Amino acid sequence: xxxxxxxxxxxxxxxxxxxxxxxxxxxxxxxxxxxxxxxxxxxxxxxxxxxxxxxxxxxxxxxxxxxxxxxxxxxxxxxxxxxxxxxxxxxxxxxxxxxxxxxxxxxxxxxxxxxxxxxxxxxxxxxxxxxxxxxxxxxxxxxxxxxxxxxxxxxxxxxxxxxxxxxxxxxxxxxxxxxxxxxxxxxxxxxxxxxxxxxxxxxxxxxxxxxxxxxxxxxxxxxxxxxxxxxxxxxxxxxxxxxxxxxxxxxxxxxxxxxxxxxxxxxxxxxxxxxxxxxxxxxxxxxxxxxxxxxxxxxxxxxxxxxxxxxxxxxxxxxxxxxxxxxxxxxxxxxxxxxxxxxxxxxxxxxxxxxxxxxxxxxxxxxxxxxxxxxxxxxxxxxxxxxxxxxxxxxxxxxxxxxxxxxxxxxxxxxxxxxxxxxxxxxxxxxxxxxxxxxxxxxxxxxxxxxxxxxxxxxxxxxxxxxxxxxxxxxxxxxxxxxxxxxxxxxxxxxxxxxxxxxxxxxxxxxxxxxxxxxxxxxxxxxxxxxxxxxxxxxxxxxxxxxxx
Amino acid sequence: xxxxxxxxxxxxxxxxxxxxxxxxxxxxxxxxxxxxxxxxxxxxxxxxxxxxxxxxxxxxxxxxxxxxxxxxxxxxxxxxxxxxxxxxxxxxxxxxxxxxxxxxxxxxxxxxxxxxxxxxxxxxxxxxxxxxxxxxxxxxxxxxxxxxxxxxxxxxxxxxxxxxxxxxxxxxxxxxxxxxxxxxxxxxxxxxxxxxxxxxxxxxxxxxxxxxxxxxxxxxxxxxxxxxxxxxxxxxxxxxxxxxxxxxxxxxxxxxxxxxxxxxxxxxxxxxxxxxxxxxxxxxxxxxxxxxxxxxxxxxxxxxxxxxxxxxxxxxxxxxxxxxxxxxxxxxxxxxxxxxxxxxxxxxxxxxxxxxxxxxxxxxxxxxxx
Numbered sequence: 004x005x006x007x008x009x010x011x012x013x014x015x016x017x018x019x020x021x022x023x024x025x026x027x028x029x030x031x032x033x034x035x036x037x038x039x040x041x042x043x044x045x046x047x048x049x050x051x052x053x054x055x056x057x058x059x060x061x062x063x064x065x066x067x068x069x070x071x072x073x074x075x076x077x078x079x080x081x082x083x084x085x086x087x088x089x090x091x092x093x094x095x096x097x098x099x100x101x102x103x104x105x106x107x108x109x110x111x112x113x114x115x116x117x118x119x120x121x122x123x124x125x126x127x128x129x130x131x132x133x134x135x136x137x138x139x140x141x142x143x144x145x146x147x148x149x150x151x152x153x154x155x156x157x158x159x160x161x162x163x164x165x166x167x168x169x170x171x172x173x174x175x176x177x178x179x180x181x182x183x184x185x186x187x188x189x190x191x192x193x194x195x196x197x198x199x200x201x202x203x204x205x206x207x208x209x210x211x212x213x214x215x216x217x218x219x220x221x222x223x224x225x226x227x228x229x230x231x232x233x234x235x236x237x238x239x240x241x242x243x244x245x246x247x248x249x250x251x252x253x254x255x256x257x258x259x260x261x262x263x264x265x266x267x268x269x270x271x272x273x274x275x276x277x278x279x280x281x282x283x284x285x286x287x288x289x290x291x292x293x294x295x296x297x298x299x300x301x302x303x304x305x306x307x308x309x310x311x312x313x314x315x316x317x318x319x320x321x322x323x324x325x326x327x328x329x330x331x332x333x334x335x336x337x338x339x340x341x342x343x344x345x346x347x348x349x350x351x352x353x354x355x356x357x358x359x360x361x362x363x364x365x366x367x368x369x370x371x372x373x374x375x376x377x378x379x380x381x382x383x384x385x386x387x388x389x390x391x392x393x394x395x396x397x398x399x400x401x402x403x404x405x406x407x408x409x410x411x412x413x414x415x416x417x418x419x420x421x422x423x424x425x426x427x428x429x430x431x432x433x434x435x436x437x438x439x440x441x442x443x444x445x446x447x448x449x450x451x452x453x454x455x456x457x458x459x460x461x462x463x464x465x466x467x468x469x470x471x472x473x474x475x476x477x478x479x480x481x482x483x484x485x486x487x488x489x490x491x492x493x494x495x496x497x498x499x500x501x502x503x504x505x506x507x508x509x510x511x512x513x514x515x516x517x518x519x520x521x522x523x524x525x526x527x528x529x530x531x532x533x534x535x536x537x538x539x540x541x542x543x544x545x546x547x548x549x550x551x552x
Numbered sequence: 553x554x555x556x557x558x559x560x561x562x563x564x565x566x567x568x569x570x571x572x573x574x575x576x577x578x579x580x581x582x583x584x585x586x587x588x589x590x591x592x593x594x595x596x597x598x599x600x601x602x603x604x605x606x607x608x609x610x611x612x613x614x615x616x617x618x619x620x621x622x623x624x625x626x627x628x629x630x631x632x633x634x635x636x637x638x639x640x641x642x643x644x645x646x647x648x649x650x651x652x653x654x655x656x657x658x659x660x661x662x663x664x665x666x667x668x669x670x671x672x673x674x675x676x677x678x679x680x681x682x683x684x685x686x687x688x689x690x691x692x693x694x695x696x697x698x699x700x701x702x703x704x705x706x707x708x709x710x711x712x713x714x715x716x717x718x719x720x721x722x723x724x725x726x727x728x729x730x731x732x733x734x735x736x737x738x739x740x741x742x743x744x745x746x747x748x749x750x751x752x753x754x755x756x757x758x759x760x761x762x763x764x765x766x767x768x769x770x771x772x773x774x775x776x777x778x779x780x781x782x783x784x785x786x787x788x789x790x791x792x793x794x795x796x797x798x799x800x801x802x803x804x805x806x807x808x809x810x811x812x813x814x815x816x817x818x819x820x821x822x823x824x825x826x827x828x829x830x831x832x833x834x835x836x837x838x839x840x841x842x843x844x845x846x847x848x849x850x851x852x853x854x855x856x857x858x859x860x861x862x863x864x865x866x867x868x869x870x871x872x873x874x875x876x877x878x879x880x881x882x883x884x885x886x887x888x889x890x891x892x893x894x895x896x897x898x899x900x901x902x903x904x905x906x907x908x909x910x911x912x913x914x915x916x917x918x919x920x921x922x
Contacts, residue, residue, distance in 0.1 A: 015749045016742050018764060019707035025778040026785040028712040031720075033628070051739040052672065052746060055664040062661055078577035086576065097611045101724060104731060108719040111711070121738075124715050128660065128735045131728055135656040138607035145589055149576045152585035158610035159593035162618035171613070172624040178719065179625035179632035212569035282569045411624075447628060455628055462622035469620060483593075486584035493585070500583045 013048040020117035033456035034113040034182040036249050041115075041242035046122035047234040054125060058132065061224050065136065068220040069143055077216065078147050083352075083498045085213035086144065088279035090153035090351035092271070093141040094161040095170030096202075097134040099194075100225075102174035103232075104130035106190055109182035114239050122235040129228040140221045150500060152486050152493045153350040160350040163482050165466035166271075166342065169411045173267050176260075180445070180458020181252075183243065188256035189263070191236025196306060197261075198268040199229050200297035205290070206272055212282040244313045251450060257307075258318045259444050262436040265325040266410035269294070273335030274342060278356070283363035291330045291367070299326060321436060328416060333368065336375055337415035341404060343382055347393045347475060347512055349494040350484050355383035378546035386497040388511035389504070394496070396475075396515050400546040405520040405539070406465045407433035409440045417544060422524070422536045429525045429532065471519035476509045478517055485509065593618060597650055604654035609647070612724035617647070638720045639790035640863055642856040646722040649849055651729040652841045660732055663838075664739055667831045671743055674827045675750050684755050686821040690890045692757050696748070698885050699825060700763025701773050702808060703744035705780050706832070709800075710737025712784035713792050720789035729842040730793065736835035747828055775881030776804060779874050790850075794864060795871040797843040798914075801836055802907035803875040804882070809833055811899035812886065819891040844913060851914040861915050868911065869919045876921065879903070 107127040111120050145154035153160065161167035177190040203226035207219035243249045273290045288296070303322050311317055328334040343353045356364070356379040364371040381399040385391045395403060404413035405420070408430040414420045421432040425442050432438040441460050448454060463469055470478045479485065484493045490508040499505050527535060578589070590601060594609045612634065613619040623633035636646070653659065678684065687695075714734030718727045752760030766773055779800055786792040809829045817825045850860045879900060886896040908918055 011749065012746055015745050018761075019703060019741050019745055020711075021704060021708075021764070021768060023708075023781040023784070025781040027781070028716070028784040029787045031716070031787055050746075051664070051735070051742050052668045055661055055668050055739070059661040059665040062658060066658075076577060079575060080571050080573050081576050082572070082574055083576050098613070101611050101727075105719045105727065108716045111715060120711055124711060124734065124738055127715060127718070127731060131660065131731055132657045134611055135607040138611060139603065139657070142591070142603070142606050145591075147578050149578060149580050150583075150586065151578070151589045155585070155588045155590065155592050157591065157593075158613070159618040162610070162613040163620040168621050168624070175623060175625045175632060179623075179627060214571060214574065281572070284567045284569065286564065286567050287569070457628060458632065459626040459628065460624065461626040461632060462624040464621065464624065466621060487588050488584040491584040500581050500586075503583070506583070 009048060009050065009053070012050050012052070016050065016121065017118060020120070028112075030112050032109040032112045032182040034184075035454045035456045036113065036181070036183040036243055036252055037246045038113070038115055038242055039246070041245040043116045043118065044238040044241045045118045046238040047231050049122060049125045049231060051125070058129075058228075061227065062132075062136075065220055065224050069140075069217060072217050073143070073147060077214065078149070080214040081148070082213040082215075082281045083149065084281055084354055085210065085215055085279045086148050087150075087153075087351045087353065087498070088275045089141070089144060089215075089218070090157070090160075091166055091349070092206075092275055093137060093144070093154075094157040094164075094350075095167060095173075095271070097137045097141075098161065098171060099174035099177065100130050100134035100137060102177045103190055103195075104128070104134070106177040106186040109178065109186040110235075110239065113182040113186075114242060116238075116242065119235060119238050119242075122231065122238070126228075126232050126235055129232070133225045133228070136221055136225070140217060143217065150352070153352075156350060156483055156493070159483055164350060165345065165348065168466055169267055170271060172411055173264075176263065181256075181454070181456040183239070184252070184256045184259075184457065187236055187239045187243075188253065189260040191232055192240060192257070193260040193264045194268070195229055196233045196236060197298055197302040198264050198272075199226060200301065201272045201276075201290075201293060202268065203229070205288075205293040205297060206276055209276045209280050209282070212287070213280055240310075241313075244315065250315065251452065252454070254316045254318075255444055255449060257315075258321060258436065259440050261318050262321050262325070262434070263410055263440065265321075265328075266407070266412050266433065266437065269325070269329060269335060270338040270412045273329065274339040277335055277364075278339040278343075278353075283359050285363065285366055289367040290335055294329055295326070324434075324436075330368070332416045333371065333374060334416060336364070336368065336371060338412060340375060340378060340401075341413055341415060343496070344395045344401060344403065346494050346496045347395070347479060347492065347507070348482065348484065350482075351493075352495045352498055354498045355379055355386060355496070357383075374543070374545055377548040380548075381546055382496060387505045388507045392515060393475075393507075393512060400544075402539075402542055402544055403520065404544075405431040405524065406467065407431065407437050408464055409433075409437035409460065411464060411466075414539075417542060418540045420536060420540050422532065429521075429527075431521070431524065465519060465521040467517070467519035468521055470517050471522045473517050474513060475515040475517050476513035479512065480509060594647075602654060604656050604659075605650065607656050608651075608724050608728060610724070612727065614647070614722065634720070634722045636722050639788045641790045641850050641860050642853070643722075643850055644853050644855040647725070649723065649725050649846050651725055652845050653729070653732070653838055655728060655732045660735070664735065667834070668739070668743070671747075671828055671831060674824060675747065678824045679750070679754055683824055684751065687755065688820065688890050689757060690888065691820040691822060692751075692755055693759070693762075694820075694885070694888050695751065695822070695825060696759045696762045697766045697770070698808075698888075699744060699813070699829075700748050700760075701767040701770070701776075703741045703748065703763065704767045705776055705805075706737050706744065707741035708780045708784060709796055710734050710741060713786075713796050716784075717789040717792050726846065729846075730789075733793075733797075733839045733842070736839060740832045740835055743828055743831065747825075772882055772884050775878035779804065779878040782874060791867055793843065794847060794867050797836075797839060798847065798910060799868065799871040799907075800875045800878075801840070802910060803872070803903055804878050805836060806833070806906065807879055807899055807903035808882065809836075811902045812894070815894045815899070816889055816891065819893045820889050840910075844910070847914050851916075864914060865916050868916055872919050 104127045107123045145151045203222045207222045210218035276290045307317050385394045414433040419434050421438040492507045626632040718731040721727045751758045813829045814826050883896040
């Protein structure tokens, strides 16, 4: 379709909507934002007549590549280290995708602009595409990769796992609470506009370096839809900015959305990229370098900062703090260490870092070896069953962390731990901003104004609470993380499948009691709690290089 | 004297990742679960799961299945996630519903691309063949007014019934089916709008703006508009789908599309409009398949079937009069074309017969006309 006819066609389809007089569409999802004074802004023009064939063509390319990967036996050269992390990533990501589809009615309810409604409806079906194409990619991995265990329980694992839950809140954040907070600020302005760059661009390039060219094929196809979604979000933002009353809410939501996306997405994608790769060329970008390029320069400096001309206060402090956590405070490395500590309750395998990895990490993140080297050496020593327990239950100088009540990633930058009583419960938070999110932002009143549409943090947010005081073998068994012989664990702290003696079984983890840090915290006296918090913050959690197990 | 030539700093040669043969392909080793190559957390309908089942089931988690920590965000005054009480209907197992169309990415794009290609070809051929030259002034006006007005009904239902409802059902299987229904509607509305644009450019006497006034103020169309607007105002997602696909569509949609347009267009020298309308009918037939499967399941639920049938019967009592009224108000347009090959009574009888057959499948009866 020519540009001229596309414009005419788009103008024509604007005639489809009308002002109802008999009854108005049900408003089921509230917002505290106001759009009465907003001029109508158009997102990118999209006509379904051209949209469907375009997407079909994209699909054909994807499926052609899948066919080629099987015929060319791509799995002969994929790195197992990489594929194992895909068991976690691909169990999580289809839910946020489908949640984005489900979020569209929230935005449609809230924003009185038929042109944006059209853009949002196209986004809705895009998201169904993304969710199902990703599930199908995982199905292919399950069928052709050497170890299907973990792929085979994928959505069950996602729903009952401590790491799956961190990802789940990302998707739930799109579909619940204030319609604009969820479906516009959190989903589109931050998650899609900023963090899909690392999710769908940076990570696929790492996949290719590890022999997996299907992930880039699928996710670049997904990413090519995102520009339209970003345009939807920007149009709604411009409409919201037309009303002064919305600024306070926008500033609140940008702080919440930025920080939560950083905590969750950087934790996950940073780990996949840094610890899932075998590519240790010194000139390949680290996650921090990718983040600086894709998020700091492309998003923060080119997209967020220009919004200041509209009088919007940008969370500069939180952007800088996120960078500081990633580069100086080793956020991603602490997360990876935590995932590896928790290996018995994973549904994927994590192998130890080697000397080659150490050298690369030290090159990219000076001081890395001093903080993490000895711990990974211990991880390697404790990789096989028989003489020792899983590393979490051996004394290697690593103190199991408390979970952040808001972002649900543990409070890993220990000096930033916040301990507060909220809703009659002692809770821990990874940072002041996560505390603020729970105690201040997600409340029915904000800075003296009523915010009746704002959502709430709910659920059993500390995963460990569900399993407090139970035997580790029973927990793993109930979670379903056991292979088809009924005893060998799906998770293993190494990649060696050749020797059955090296594979951990339920018997190897029986008799180990699992505890919940939050339950323990709530049972402490006032003085015990204060002493605990002080000790937690001051403990560098560094494994001594002399530790022998 | 020439200025010294500035030398570019020496650049380190770019490095590339090195492919490595890892032998990480299926079957290279035997170990526990080395052959576990199917999703094992749900029971497929047949012996082996379809691609549709694999890519759809349990992607939307459920505390009644594997979800262990509950929903992590709530609305201000109600739980988050996908509460079952967003409809008054109940089910012993919401997950029993599988879309008979097995819609997922590939089916959605193949199906809709085929339709838009077919329509585009038809319109292109029509232009080249001068197909509109034989249309009578009466028929030109009929199409401008009435086919034009119908685009609004499709759009309103697509955007404010089905897009909205796909947020609300308790399972991914239901929500995806509803989502596909919504894009059918929106695509068909755009098909009609772009057809209208084509006709405006091809026929001098064609009033491409008339549809807006007809939809907004023609007395023949106000019953339809009222019905559509009231459908968009329903808060209960199942009621909205039921009142649209089970009541409005057979009594008004099919009546207008199949029992009027498809019957009379050819006799009025128009062989193009039926090809578009046929695409809409094809969409509806596809969407009716999932609708029939969903409400049959609920009507025959071992635990809640009887109560569900009572609710659905009350929905019929509420919505059938609205749609009958809309249909009857449309009656005068049956007299507008020069060639009248079918009467309103005949069309309405055909539509009502299909409607009665549909609701009989659910064990329901049509309310008596007042």
